[in-house]
Amino acid sequence: xxxxxxxxxxxxxxxxxxxxSSDEQIVENIISPSQTKDIYEIKQPENFNVSRGLIMRNINxxxxxxxxxxxxxxxxxxxxxxxxxxxxxxxxxxxxTISQWLVRKSKEGFGLNxxxxxxxxxxxxxxxxxxxxxxxVLEQNFINKENGNVEGISLAISLNEFYDIRVNVEGLVYTxxxxxxxxxxxxxxxxNYGKEIAExxxxxxxxxxxxxxxxxxxxxxxxxxxxxxxxxxxxxxxYIPEGDRIDExxxxxxxxxxxxxxxxxxxxxxxxxxxxxxxxDIHDGFEHLNPKIVGKLRYENGQLIDLKIDVNVPLxxxxxxxxLLQLTAGKFNTVLVNYxxxxxxxxxxxxxxDVGIIIWDPIKKQLYATPI
Numbered sequence: 578x579x580x581x582x583x584x585x586x587x588x589x590x591x592x593x594x595x596x597x598s599s600d601e602q603i604v605e606n607i608i609s610p611s612q613t614k615d616i617y618e619i620k621q622p623e624n625f626n627v628s629r630g631l632i633m634r635n636i637n638x639x640x641x642x643x644x645x646x647x648x649x650x651x652x653x654x655x656x657x658x659x660x661x662x663x664x665x666x667x668x669x670x671x672x673x674t675i676s677q678w679l680v681r682k683s684k685e686g687f688g689l690n691x692x693x694x695x696x697x698x699x700x701x702x703x704x705x706x707x708x709x710x711x712x713x714v715l716e717q718n719f720i721n722k723e724n725g726n727v728e729g730i731s732l733a734i735s736l737n738e739f740y741d742i743r744v745n746v747e748g749l750v751y752t753x754x755x756x757x758x759x760x761x762x763x764x765x766x767x768x769n770y771g772k773e774i775a776e777x778x779x780x781x782x783x784x785x786x787x788x789x790x791x792x793x794x795x796x797x798x799x800x801x802x803x804x805x806x807x808x809x810x811x812x813x814x815x816y817i818p819e820g821d822r823i824d825e826x827x828x829x830x831x832x833x834x835x836x837x838x839x840x841x842x843x844x845x846x847x848x849x850x851x852x853x854x855x856x857x858d859i860h861d862g863f864e865h866l867n868p869k870i871v872g873k874l875r876y877e878n879g880q881l882i883d884l885k886i887d888v889n890v891p892l893x894x895x896x897x898x899x900x901l902l903q904l905t906a907g908k909f910n911t912v913l914v915n916y917x918x919x920x921x922x923x924x925x926x927x928x929x930x931d932v933g934i935i936i937w938d939p940i941k942k943q944l945y946a947t948p949i
Contacts, residue, residue: 670714
């Protein structure tokens with residue numbers, strides 16, 4: 578019997594169950610869904626984004642791509658109900674339109690990125706002194722389920738916190754990186770610039786007769802650095818029911834933290850300390866494997882809403898994996914279950930490959946653990 582494929586642990590605060598199936602049996606629906614928020618139905622047949630592929634070239638961290646695409650859908654729900662609307666990928670802002678916005682401002686009026694001011698004659702130095710801020714514009718459409726018409730558009734304007742420079746000088750390629758907002762005046766220059774160009778983008782859209790004159794939801798997204806293990810953050814949002822005027826912006830308080838980190842300790846010492854207990858218990862039980870444990874936490878309006886933990890154990894064998902799942906699930910059940918009423922996922926990885934998973938379902942109040 579292949580142990581990894583045929584063993585399941587189901588833990589609740591009341592009991593611990595080990596179930597082993599025969600080779601002929603298939604364990605289905607091991608993990609019950611614990612997500613309660615609404616999700617859009619995708620309009621069929623599916624229409625792919627008319628600028629398909631451009632986002633991967635413009636945003637260099639895949640975590641940012643996933644965050645901005647999924648996050649824009651989640652934020653749009655408040656304005657475009659999942660009961661009333663289908664969602665489809667953007668059908669109006671094509672590659673040419675977005676690319677024109679991304680270039681530096683010209684005398685002809687094209688481009689939304691800063692111009693080169695006070696040129697030194699050194700291309701790399703000029704790029705460092707005048708970092709590009711606008712990275713991408715993501716569009717999503719919302720279709721009325723009854724009449725099939727597009728009756729809403731959502732936009733996410735993606736902005737660089739760090740500008741990755743790549744210039745070609747006489748056949749030689751030079752690279753560098755510079756922080757966009759380099760002063761310490763407690764003013765987010767990235768956000769302020771995003772607000773300025775948002776007004777231009779809305780005007781351009783309203784002047785384009787091929788784009789339906791429908792309500793627009795718009796948000797600013799600040800990307801994380803290229804090699805970050807966390808995605809960026811949504812900064813602020815606005816809703817334009819008609820016309821091209823933005824009347825007000827509303828701050829978005831969604832932030833991501835890693836464990837262990839000083840920033841998490843300062844924000845939420847109690848959660849940090851409980852995760853530290855779990856980490857130490859795993860280390861004590863499997864010290865010979867030298868497990869590396871990293872947590873990713875998401876807070877909304879100061880409240881923890883999501884927790885993911887990665888336990889990396891290179892070259893773990895099957896008996897060790899089962900033992901690690903049992904120990905981790907048991908300690909988890911003791912330390913965190915009654916403390917955190919949110920979905921929690923612990924992934925066991927071996928050389929970047931997932932080999933085990935533990936999921937806490939706060940709805941059914943059950944903890945599921947299984948090799949993969």
